[in-house]
Amino acid sequence: MSTDRYPFRDIEAKWQRTWEERKQFRAIEDPGRPKFYCLEMFPYPSGRIHMGHVRVYAIGDLLARYKWMRGFNVLHPMGWDAFGLPAENAAIEHGVHPAIWTYENIDYMRSQLKKMGIAYDWEREVTTCDPAYYRWEQLVFIKMLERGLAYRRRSTVNWCPSCQTVLANEQVEAGRCWRCDSEVTPRDIEGWFFKITAYADELLAWCDRLTGWPERVITMQRNWIGRSEGAEFELPVAGRPDLSVRVFTTRPDTVFGMTYTVLAPEQPLVDRLAADDAERRAVAEFRAQVARQSEIERLAADRPKRGLRLRAQVVNPFTGAAVPLFIADYVLMGYGTGAIMAVPGEDQRDWDFARQHDLPIVETVRRPDGWDGEAYAGDGIKINSGFLDGLTVADAKRKAIDWIVERGIGVAKVNYRLRDWGISRQRYWGAPIPVLYCEQCGMLPEAEEKLPVLLPRDVQLSGKGGSPLSDVASFVNATCPKCGGKARRETDTMDTFVESSWYFLRYCSPRYDRGMFERTAAEYWMPVDQYIGGIEHAVLHLLYARFYTKVLRDLGMVKVDEPFTALLSQGMVIKDGAKMSKSKGNVVDPDELIHTFGADTARLFSLFAAPPEKDLDWNEHGVEGASRFLNRVWRFVLAHLDALRAAPRRAAPTTDDGRAFRRTIHETIRRVTDDIEHDFHFNTAISAVMELVNAIYAFESAAADRMPAGERVALLREAVETVLLLLGPIAPHVTEELWSQLGHGESLFAQAWPTPDPAALVRKEVTLVVQVDGKVRSRLQVDVDAPEDRIQRLALQDDKVQPWVRARAVERVVVVANRLVNIVTRA
């Protein structure tokens, strides 16, 4: 451990105080200046910040400060995603009210972020559990209800037995709860949904236009929406003119290969198809059996498929043949029509089931030569398919759909994997859903002038059985806004992902009290120019926020189609090969880190150790290296402070060494700027600054007797100030302090970002690599843009090249301007 560190604690406290007093990072709308909205995903106030937060906020702050220096009017706000289950669980465990727990956590975490020196406009802080915040989403809920975009229905939902609440599809990961990892069970329940499927097409289409997003996030959203094209049509039930089974298929071309049909066990039609009491009993038992298997079991694709054959049969409309009808656990009620035509020849699942139940298999696509697989899902020529024979799969699909449509038995159909967003939560700490149930008038929204529907303070939290709000009589008992009679309030609360679907809009005018946000402010700041957050939200928050923004647009509230122009998905923070977590005991505490090394070092290391999109391997030695580097900068400036202060700010070197050094300075500016602008590779930007600092040390010790003292010190000043400017957004406190010590009255962050001086970058000579047959044999100093024939001659005459070409015939010479010469020989 070093004993000789620069006084980072004093410096950091001083500049944090100064910036706050100056209100330096306040954002004010100014239509005369280009804006830049820089946003990091806001945190859940869990108690303390962790290293993942340090990383994401260091990235965001770098970009925000950089854009300030580039002359943008920057909005860089922070807030709290303050509703959610941990607050409620803490209340159950420790008897603290969720509000108290949450606000205490916010206070502590705010102080932590302030100690990091992140340049937020704290006057725009937003807290989502504040009624002044959630009242507006209650208003939008009512508007969505009016338009059918919010609706209530009974359905089978994902139930987390540990969290005692419903989860949206997006919140279930491989059959487990995204938050607590408990196994999710199906449950039949009434609840509220947002009709995100109405936007499936648009959400998908816009994926192509989100060019500032990482490809992998776009791919994940596309897959999640899961569009598939096909046909939906009726299969008459044999001998039952009143009944038919409607099926969806993406392969209408394979209909001649349908050898049986399957319904999901829960399909309502099954009840009407059962022939007698005995069959009804068998169905009931089968359903019970399926219901008993957990979600995890159901997801194991390789387990045997269970089925029950009904006595009814359906008729293949293409062939007129009757085929058997099953209910089976491999068909899902939630997708398509909950019924399929089974084509074992071309679908592996159907093939497996057919083999297990001894059903015939018909091939309708000619197999490629050498094919020895089971079901064949590839392209080919149709066979055994009546009027489709000889066509390609694609042509046969079209023709089969035409046939279906002409006969009026079905339609071409697009299905999505995306399901409506279930937003009901049977928990306390969330925004109340502003709906009432009147004994006379039925379900209806709360009157707009009565909003917000306040979350009551006094509530008993046990963590067991039903919505806690249903026990609060003063909340539940209300009067009907229509008839004034007795009414009961909805006791479910909204999914907390609803709050995070619009907080970026609230930041535009956080204290506005006549609406969700002030229109002019939102029009100025939106969309978010750069959004930064973890990949774990690729299909959760990021999809919901896109949907919600489109809803607000269609309600006439915003003009933008998409909320986030560019997205940076940062990787996780890893230590000893595993994600940092309390259970693994590999957590690094940011408080401790900042206390020992300072915020600047913490920030520098998290930006230097890996490019932002990759996982970052935490390494104590690496942190010390970052600290060492800042000390090295500090020491140099202080050691030469008087001379530097007295020197001119810009150097005009007259010596070769001086010009070379100045070129290094300006090449560093170019490299750092490119790294930030081009692909956010801050790690290489930092390494370029490190190289410049190394060059400064080398120059200082070597240049003394090679040039006039005035030239030397002017160059050093230009170099040092360039380092401070380039390093400012990364390590703001120490650079601001040194900047001020150099005699500047104005903040470093009020300076313009440096631009390379073209004159300094000019080279008279370049070094060419000389290769013989692709192997480097020599180097050549030549004038820039020397004529090719001269380069060829010099290369061939070179002493080191000669032995390699003497015994061989030169076949050709490749000259790449200002790069290399390659002499190609023949034996």
Added chain:
RNA sequence: GGGGGCGUGGUGGAAAUGGCUAUACACGGCGGCCUCAAAAGCCGCUGCCCGCAAGGGCGUAGGGGUUCGACUCCCCUCGCCCCCACCA
């Protein structure tokens, strides 16, 4: 099963568009200076093999290809990671 990505020293990672001696920068290691000693700092060396050296050969998971030239492009194999998943 479907989709996406990755594989470079002892370690984290460089090399945008194929070419400015592959491994910058940092960590770790080794050596030196400073010191009574240490810490801190400063200066060197640090892919592998052969060689006293000059120098040469090999080297970006493995194999093949395209090219004057491949970490980079194409094909195959192996390994790892992420997302989705009986979605018909």
